[in-house]
Amino acid sequence: MATVRNMTPKKTEMPVQDPMVRNRNFSEVALGYTAEMAVNEAKRCLNCPKKPCTTKCPVGIDIPAFIAKVSEEDFEGAFEVLTRSTSLPAVCGRVCPQETQCESTCVRGIKGESVGIGRLERFVADWHSSNVKKEIEKPASNGHKVAVVGAGPSGLTCAGDLAKKGYKVTVFEALHVAGGVLVYGIPEFRLPKKIVSDEIGHLQALGVEIMTDMVIGKVLTIDELFEDGFEAVYVASGAGLPKFMKIPGESLKGVYSANEYLTRTNLMKAYLPDSKTPIKKSSKVAVVGGGNVAMDAARCALRLGADQVYIIYRRSMNELPARAEEVEHAQEEGIIFKTLTNPVEILGDENGCVAGIKCIDMELGEPDESGRRRPVAVAGSEKDIDVDTVIMALGTSPNPLIASTTPGLSTDRHGCIITNGDDGLTSRENVYAGGDAVTGAATVILAMGAGKAAAAAIDRSISEK
Numbered sequence: 001m002a003t004v005r006n007m008t009p010k011k012t013e014m015p016v017q018d019p020m021v022r023n024r025n026f027s028e029v030a031l032g033y034t035a036e037m038a039v040n041e042a043k044r045c046l047n048c049p050k051k052p053c054t055t056k057c058p059v060g061i062d063i064p065a066f067i068a069k070v071s072e073e074d075f076e077g078a079f080e081v082l083t084r085s086t087s088l089p090a091v092c093g094r095v096c097p098q099e100t101q102c103e104s105t106c107v108r109g110i111k112g113e114s115v116g117i118g119r120l121e122r123f124v125a126d127w128h129s130s131n132v133k134k135e136i137e138k139p140a141s142n143g144h145k146v147a148v149v150g151a152g153p154s155g156l157t158c159a160g161d162l163a164k165k166g167y168k169v170t171v172f173e174a175l176h177v178a179g180g181v182l183v184y185g186i187p188e189f190r191l192p193k194k195i196v197s198d199e200i201g202h203l204q205a206l207g208v209e210i211m212t213d214m215v216i217g218k219v220l221t222i223d224e225l226f227e228d229g230f231e232a233v234y235v236a237s238g239a240g241l242p243k244f245m246k247i248p249g250e251s252l253k254g255v256y257s258a259n260e261y262l263t264r265t266n267l268m269k270a271y272l273p274d275s276k277t278p279i280k281k282s283s284k285v286a287v288v289g290g291g292n293v294a295m296d297a298a299r300c301a302l303r304l305g306a307d308q309v310y311i312i313y314r315r316s317m318n319e320l321p322a323r324a325e326e327v328e329h330a331q332e333e334g335i336i337f338k339t340l341t342n343p344v345e346i347l348g349d350e351n352g353c354v355a356g357i358k359c360i361d362m363e364l365g366e367p368d369e370s371g372r373r374r375p376v377a378v379a380g381s382e383k384d385i386d387v388d389t390v391i392m393a394l395g396t397s398p399n400p401l402i403a404s405t406t407p408g409l410s411t412d413r414h415g416c417i418i419t420n421g422d423d424g425l426t427s428r429e430n431v432y433a434g435g436d437a438v439t440g441a442a443t444v445i446l447a448m449g450a451g452k453a454a455a456a457a458i459d460r461s462i463s464e465k
Contacts, residue, residue, distance in 0.1 A: 170209045284389070299330055409428050
């Protein structure tokens with residue numbers, strides 16, 4: 001019997017916590033679809049024969065196929081379709097920017113709202129986790145060993161794809177917990193850490209070995225990994241080196257990089273009432289930047305007890321690079337946006353602590369090399385904003401440790417590892433790289449796509465020997 005389509009032009013609403021309740025807790029903001037909601041939303045999919053949504057998915061999920069299973073209430077069948085392409089469906093369903101990728105080409109979006117692809121992916125992954133308890137079958141070994149540097153989304157994706165093909169994969173993680181940005185960067189209220197640990201557990205059941213507290217370049221070099229019998233190495237060490245503005249006052253007490261602030265909050269669990277992780281109990285906080293990391297830092301500061309939190313961004317609201325949903329949630333929760341504003345100095349008191357931030361008004365001029373209109377300072381418009389904490393969320397670059405300890409590994413002027421672009425092969429034989437270590441700070445799903453491409457390339461290379 002043919003599926004009855006749901007031609008409603010708007011997506012099925014996702015239930016969320018009340019903004020004035022959630023802005024003081026770290027529980028997940030979005031509450032997820034019920035089965036009835038998921039089926040209703042899945043029936044909005046037209047199952048287009050050309051599948052335009054799949055062309056924008058970095059990991060190549062057969063989106064219409066998994067949504068068709070949901071519409072038939074075959075949720076486990078939908079999960080099986082998803083996991084043919086992705087090792088982290090519950091993660092992607094929450095943090096992937098679907099609105100600029102798969103959903104941007106959805107035909108339903110021409111005369112209304114696109115199908116809620118991300119919401120359906122999250123539902124399917126959560127349903128499987130709650131309802132299906134079966135042992136994961138470990139593939140037979142093919143006798144080959146591969147090392148992965150970094151247990152973030154790119155490294156985990158590469159490891160999972162290779163493990164499914166029978167490779168003995170060992171992941172070397174510098175931190176004491178696997179997950180990379182998924183555990184230190186993205187807050188609990190957007191991505192509960194149990195979900196991350198569960199998905200990592202699935203990879204370990206496939207045979208992936210994860211070694212933590214292993215700083216490659218210090219504990220072992222890449223050359224030493226080859227000496228230990230690994231036939232290929234995939235470098236997915238991320239981009240954890242924060243950027244600053246180089247303005248007066250950045251060394252004052254109470255100035256954080258977003259990386260440090262989020263790591264203390266998320267990985268080191270400063271948000272828990274009994275936490276011993278030191279973090280400033282702020283009253284008024286300024287977050288400089290306009291991306292997703294800036295939104296995460298601002299929303300964390302509010303939940304940690306700040307009375308006022310400002311986003312200071314040098315362009316207008318229209319140019320904010322953060323996901324529209326994250327901006328909307330931040331506004332609902334009471335974050336104050338000071339756009340067309342740029343810091344010129346962080347002010348201090350007699351104790352060397354932050355006592356304010358001096359900013360200047362900006363106006364938009366001609367487009368720059370990124371295509372966005374260049375912000376230009378308005379002379380004589382300086383003003384002070386009363387804050388006691390400043391968080392710099394200006395982006396990150398790769399840590400130079402691996403490149404500096406791996407002879408022959410080429411990097412660009414930003415410290416990013418240079419690859420051939422197609423499969424992640426670097427200037428060193430049998431060394432591949434991907435994710436933020438290659439692109440600089442980008443999205444989780446793009447990092448996963450790079451891990452997937454590298455895994456396929458490594459398999460081809462070893463199989464052909």
